[in-house]
Amino acid sequence: MAGKKELEELIPFLTLNERIDVLSVALHHIVGLTGTVDGILLMASDKRYIEALFPLTRHPQDAIATDSYLTLVNLSSNKTVASSIVADYDIVPHFLEYVTKSDSLHADYVCMILSNLSRNNECCVKVTQYLQKIDGGFNQIVEAFCKEKFNPKNNLHYLGPFLSNLTQLHEGRKAVLDKDRCIIQRLIPFTQYEASDIRRGGIVATLKNACFESDYHSWLLSDSVDILPRLLLPLAGPEELTEDEMDGMPFDLQYLEEDKKREPDPDIRQMLIEAVFQLCTTKEGRDIVKAKKTYIILRELDRWEKDPKVKSTCQKLISLLIGDDPPDDLSDLKKVKIPEDVQKQLDEADKQEEEEFANAEI
């Protein structure tokens, strides 16, 4: 592998005015290096690389622009680089604007960069601030994400993880949960989006984040959004249910096809159950979740589930749903004060469970 010095020698060639063949070779070398952890670390320490790369993304030669973006995608996965891009340069607004334009050629790379830049909490705060400065910025992102073939040359799947990162923060969740607009209603169908794990996983994480806002539970569960069936449908299988069992169940979950498949990714299944779990932390939410026969779907999932972690979460939710309700003063489970020693025991139990899972996976 090239050493630091040799790598630095490439920097002067990374300019828009350089001969294309020379630039292309230099860049090619750089891209290759960002494929390795060591390579990224090497370049992360020197701002000259990203500074040289920003202008090159606008190179008229498509291959050069592509390689420049690809390098930035890889580099931005590094926390130091991400922090630097967000804090030291004014490029994030440009990225945000770029992905919301339907004719942007390299929008997919920029979606990946934005997803990388917003992963870390501190960076995410800054990206959110940039986004808030753009009029209707958040809604433009949602429009680009939801509208079919918004950008004919890019699929924009990575806006999914970007949205999930944004909703780590209260501001992001508030934007997703705007009751006066049609935002979350457009996002929920993507829990069934088969063509991309990235898009689907991103949206499920976004919804899970949104479900942490207990004040919105009754709205999320009302007809205006009706989030529950969208969370449960990926967990439902082809098992034939009796009419009694289906009575009261949302339409989406009734009479499913014999070849109905469950969400294949255990991490996504886990998030879906956790989202429903969140909806059950308030008494009102719990009552609705129960009334809609969630138990039946989870019962079938439990029979089918092989992943120990998901199975365990599923069983916990089942016991919450079939168990007696806690007394009134404990009806909001999130507000219950847990004594220190009990918390300790719980943490211990969780840790033990984690280890068991780890062993089980081997």
Add this chain to the structure above:
Amino acid sequence: MAEKHGATDLSSLAKALDQEIEDHIDSLEKKPYTEGFSEENWEKEIENVPLFMTKSPNEADYANNPALAAIQKIKYDEDSTPVEKAQSYKEEGNQYFKERDYRKAVFAYTEALKENFDDDLLKVILLTNRAAAQFHIENYQSCMMDVARAKKLKPDHLKALIRGAECLLKLRKYEKCLDWCDMALKISPTDKKLLETRTLADQGKRKQERDERIKAKKMKQKAEEKRVLETAIQQRGITIKNIEAPEDYSEGSGHEPIIDSDGVIHWPVLFLYPEYAQSDIIADFNENHRFVEHLNEMFKEDEYAGWDAEKKYRAERIEIYYEDMSSRKLNRVMPDMTLAEAITMKGYTLHPYTPHFIILVAGSPFKDHYFENFARVCQQMFG
């Protein structure tokens, strides 16, 4: 070319004309004036004066009211430009719309659109207005055609998009409705009515999809039942008449054979009474049941069918036959036979999918006549 008159000519002509009028007035019958307003009819008369009309006139009004026709003529003067004409038709349409006379509104907007003008915005407004009128008289297809045309001319005309979304909801085209809602919401993101329409479309779509799943399941189940039934029929060695089997098994008799969970076939059976051109259908004839059981039930003592003029169709006198075309004979089925036995007898061919039997009365002249007739037909057919 106009004739030239001298001054004397003119004055004499004027005199002559005056005289003519005088004569005319003198010749009129002298009678009191009664055609004006009276206490009884003043409201009606006032209504006929264009200035005081409270309702828009219709075709008949124009014909009966010269003043109105004159105004109408001025309104649609030949000298007006097409845009001006379209505009006045539009106003007329709007007036009808306000009065909830949607059919006339459609007519007026249609007239406006017939004008040859280039103003796209006016066209879009006219189309959207006509769509609204069509919507109110539930002409949803026509409504949809107009908003689609409007959208083509001006893709961001909010009113057309909203109307289209509402119309698609009525037409139960939910998927499309969601698209139109989203297009409209892009322009007016917080429109309450739109958000509601979208919610309804989403619910409708999901219910519709559920119903389709049920339908598909039922069809599949039905196909499976049909397959089981066909296998069972085959296994019994029943000969099926070589005619095109109906798609729906219940065709003809209104009933279809079913196979129960024990694998027993329940047939619809047709009894024919050729003597009186009558028939009976037994909807559920268990293949293991005997004919006599049904006959006893159908021909109870002292109960006769309305058409049985001679009261001779009694269980104990009835004979059951089927046509055996292979040996060109009428074969008899004994009453203590089961249906399964009967339809697997030599030469029995099943009319798909309802077994037929001919009922005759023992010793009746008609029976002899029927046998003779059958023999004659066979003779003609097969030589």
